[in-house]
Amino acid sequence: MGWKDLNANFINNIQISENNLIWRQQSTNDLYATDCESDILLKNLNTKATLNLSQVLNKKISDPSLDSNKVVYNGCQNETRDVYLYDLITKKENKISPLTDENTRNAYPIISKNNVVWSCLGECERGEGIYIYNISQNKISHIISPSDVLFKTRLDDIIMNNIALILPTEDEIAIYYITANSTKVIETSYPLSIDISQDKLVWTNGLSAEEAGLYLFDLNAVAISKNPSELDILVRQHAPTYVFSAEEPYFPIDPYADGDKDVSNNRDNYRNGKFPMTPTIFYTITDYSQEISTEHPEGFIVIQYWDHYAYNDAYIKHKLDWEAIHKWVDKKTGEVFYTSASMHFWNNKYDGDVNGFLVEKGSHGKSNDKFMYNNIKMIFVEGGITLASNHYNLQTLDDLAIHSSSNFPGERGKFPTEQDRYKDPDKAIRQNNISVEIAEIQVNDSPELRVIDSKNRVTGLVNGIIKEDIPNSAYIGLEERAIVLSNKNIRAELKGIKDENYTIKITLVDGTSEQITEKDAEIKTDDIQHYTFDFQNNINTTNPQDTNKDKKISFMQIPLAAAAIATAARLRKKWKKTVSLRK
Numbered sequence: 001m002g003w004k005d006l007n008a009n010f011i012n013n014i015q016i017s018e019n020n021l022i023w024r025q026q027s028t029n030d031l032y033a034t035d036c037e038s039d040i041l042l043k044n045l046n047t048k049a050t051l052n053l054s055q056v057l058n059k060k061i062s063d064p065s066l067d068s069n070k071v072v073y074n075g076c077q078n079e080t081r082d083v084y085l086y087d088l089i090t091k092k093e094n095k096i097s098p099l100t101d102e103n104t105r106n107a108y109p110i111i112s113k114n115n116v117v118w119s120c121l122g123e124c125e126r127g128e129g130i131y132i133y134n135i136s137q138n139k140i141s142h143i144i145s146p147s148d149v150l151f152k153t154r155l156d157d158i159i160m161n162n163i164a165l166i167l168p169t170e171d172e173i174a175i176y177y178i179t180a181n182s183t184k185v186i187e188t189s190y191p192l193s194i195d196i197s198q199d200k201l202v203w204t205n206g207l208s209a210e211e212a213g214l215y216l217f218d219l220n221a222v223a224i225s226k227n228p229s230e231l232d233i234l235v236r237q238h239a240p241t242y243v244f245s246a247e248e249p250y251f252p253i254d255p256y257a258d259g260d261k262d263v264s265n266n267r268d269n270y271r272n273g274k275f276p277m278t279p280t281i282f283y284t285i286t287d288y289s290q291e292i293s294t295e296h297p298e299g300f301i302v303i304q305y306w307d308h309y310a311y312n313d314a315y316i317k318h319k320l321d322w323e324a325i326h327k328w329v330d331k332k333t334g335e336v337f338y339t340s341a342s343m344h345f346w347n348n349k350y351d352g353d354v355n356g357f358l359v360e361k362g363s364h365g366k367s368n369d370k371f372m373y374n375n376i377k378m379i380f381v382e383g384g385i386t387l388a389s390n391h392y393n394l395q396t397l398d399d400l401a402i403h404s405s406s407n408f409p410g411e412r413g414k415f416p417t418e419q420d421r422y423k424d425p426d427k428a429i430r431q432n433n434i435s436v437e438i439a440e441i442q443v444n445d446s447p448e449l450r451v452i453d454s455k456n457r458v459t460g461l462v463n464g465i466i467k468e469d470i471p472n473s474a475y476i477g478l479e480e481r482a483i484v485l486s487n488k489n490i491r492a493e494l495k496g497i498k499d500e501n502y503t504i505k506i507t508l509v510d511g512t513s514e515q516i517t518e519k520d521a522e523i524k525t526d527d528i529q530h531y532t533f534d535f536q537n538n539i540n541t542t543n544p545q546d547t548n549k550d551k552k553i554s555f556m557q558i559p560l561a562a563a564a565i566a567t568a569a570r571l572r573k574k575w576k577k578t579v580s581l582r583k
Contacts, residue, residue: 015066018277019045020088022053022066036060036076042088053086057093065110068277070135072096072109072116081105083118085135089273096133098125098140106131113278114257114393135276136257137399173203235283235303238336238353239389240325242307245361246383252279252307252392255320256403263407267319270310279387282306284397284416286425289331298331302425306397306416307364314362314379315344315474315485320408322416323364325357326425340429341366343373344472344485346436347421347429363474374514376440376483376507379476438509439490441531442481445502447494447523449475451482454489492531496523508533 014023021043040053040061053071054061060076061084069088074081075095083097083106096116097106104122116133124131126142133140173194194203202216244251250270257276258269269275283306289299305325312321326347328338336353343365350368357366360378372378397416405415420428443449450460451470459473460466460482466475472485484490492506501522508515523529 015064016045017066018068020066020069021045022064022071024062024064036062036074038062040064040073042066042071057086063108065116067111067113070111070276072111072118074107074109081107083109083116083133085111085116085133096140097131114276136254136280137402138259173201231285231301234301234329234334235285236389236394238303238327238329238355239281239283239394240305240327240354241356241389242359242366242387242392243356244359244384244387245379246381248359248361248384249313250309250311250321250362250364251385251387252281253310254280254282254393254395254399255308255310255408256400261403261407263320266310275310279392280308281392281394282308282397282400282416283394284422288426291426295337296330296332300331300337301329303327303329304397304416304422304425309364312363314360315472315483321364322408322414322419323366324416324421325366326421326429327353328426328430338430340425341368342421343367343378344436346373348373349429373436373438373509375516376438376509377479377481379474436509437486437488438507439484439487439533440481440505440507441492442479442505443494443502444480444505445500446497447500447502447529448497449480449482450493450495451484451490452493453484453487459484460493491533494523494529494531496525496527496529499524504531506531506533 014021016022023041024038025041037060039055042051042053043049044051053064053073061073062076064071064073071086071088073084073086075084081104082095084093085096086093097118097120104120104124106118106120106124109116109118114135116135118131119129120131121128124142129142131140131142194201202214204214242252253266253270253275255263255266257280258266258274260269266275284304286302286304287299288301291299303326305327307323307325309321309323310319312318323342325342326340327336329336337351339350339352339354340347341350341354341357342348343360344363348367354368357368358370358378358380359366360372360380362379365372365378367378370377370380405418408415408418416422439451441449441451448461448464450458450462450467451473452458453470457469457471458467459470460475461477466477468475470484470487470490472487473483475482482492488510492504494502494504499522501520503518503520505516505518521529
């Protein structure tokens with residue numbers, strides 16, 4: 001079911017992006033009124049509310065262009081035109097075109113994701129031509145001349161984020177690839193209406209009946225065959241898919257995309273909607289051409305995909321969270337033969353090409369299934385957002401080189417270039433077999449479960465309140481489950497809140513071995529029961545408050561054989577997963 005606005009007359013420049021619709025509507029009934037004698041109207045398709053942007057800004061504006069929650073437009077002042085960027089979330093306006101005088105026209109702005117282009121005529125700061133503005137970097141570049149056809153252009157981030165600018169003339173369409181600084185020409189006749197989206201170019205054509213029609217052109221052949229490098233193609237081809245948990249509060253960002261150079265306020269700015277809605281993944285490539293072997297006669301490369309979050313909200317809570325996925329690609333075949341994904345203190349490792357990863361809620365660690373390691377489940381709830389490679393900006397990590405790595409203090413927020421897995425990923429990950437220590441304790445009924453370390457810090461339930469005081473730990477309330485990483489000096493404690501039977505499951509990982517046990521037991525109201533374990537062969541259970549020796553819980557030996565069977569079954573998957581210590 002649709003709708004009709006009966007008051008919308010003399011409309012032009014209509015565009016739709018996500019849930020917003022924008023158009024230029026003449027404010028008078030004069031068909032020959034100039035474009036500056038118009039109102040720019042914005043309609044939210046969810047709320048049906050209409051905003052007159054011209055009135056909000058109290059100025060004459062024209063030629064709007066919309067992408068998600070950002071609008072660009074011309075500000076009209078006599079014959080002078082400037083380009084402005086307006087954020088629909090923060091309600092802030094910024095002038096982005098260079099300083100001009102009365103003889104300068106910055107006209108026909110177009111926005112696509114992180115970039116704005118426009119045409120400059122007259123006394124332009126860097127000469128007449130087409131200018132591009134990178135929003136996250138707050139950077140202007142003069143990219144091409146002349147500029148007299150810009151009013152028919154379209155801009156989009158297509159294959160490889162190799163931003164394409166369409167420049168039609170009377171007998172051809174020139175596709176200018178901004179990042180590659182190269183051009184592909186399509187011969188045609190009098191291209192009229194023209195548009196581009198992702199990998200498709202469409203236009204209407206011709207002044208004669210023989211040539212008139214609607215044309216569709218696949219840009220994949222254009223972009224891949226001539227413009228991007230072979231490495232760029234591999235980066236896009238193997239870019240991973242991220243599957244986020246439901247209720248995940250943070251998604252990958254460019255840490256400087258909020259418009260300031262202070263990353264310490266990123267968590268607050270993210271919560272306040274100051275970052276672009278489209279996520280960003282960074283990449284870099286490490287060349288191992290010298291590592292020639294029978295399996296890899298021309299060596300290999302490692303493509304690193306880095307995702308940054310304003311905050312880590314689980315286990316080790318901290319600002320400025322960097323995670324990574326690495327892919328080993330054979331230089332001769334272009335095929336991925338090894339994959340790794342960061343998870344807490346280690347990297348999950350897989351033989352072959354793994355493309356889809358679940359992202360743990362809050363911590364952003366990654367696994368190709370719901371388990372952080374073997375039988376230990378990570379914090380993940382179905383129903384979250386999936387980011388395929390065409391759903392996020394893919395930028396080179398070099399884009400951040402203008403900033404100082406010292407802006408990212410602390411071990412957990414350390415900038416990628418300061419990490420071993422960036423400097424030499426093959427040594428730090430693939431050749432590193434140091435493994436991890438994890439304890440997971442879970443109950444299936446109502447006793448309060450808490451884990452206590454040697455300093456009496458607690459993670460779990462205490463009188464109905466969740467506490468997570470042990471470093472590198474988490475309590476998942478809905479699952480009555482506690483996880484502690486890299487800490488052997490712990491014990492579990494249960495407090496009875498009623499007389500009942502319960503089941504406790506304990507999983508211990510130490511080095512390359514995994515021990516699993518389940519035990520049925522009973523507990524009385526207000527009784528306290530302790531489970532102590534040494535990560536070797538035993539789980540011991542005692543009940544110091546129970547004076548009835550007949551009901552005392554006895555010491556118990558872990559069924560190691562059963563644990564080995566369970567572990568072996570989990571490893572018989574399509575992808576073999578191992579771990580290495582993250583550095």
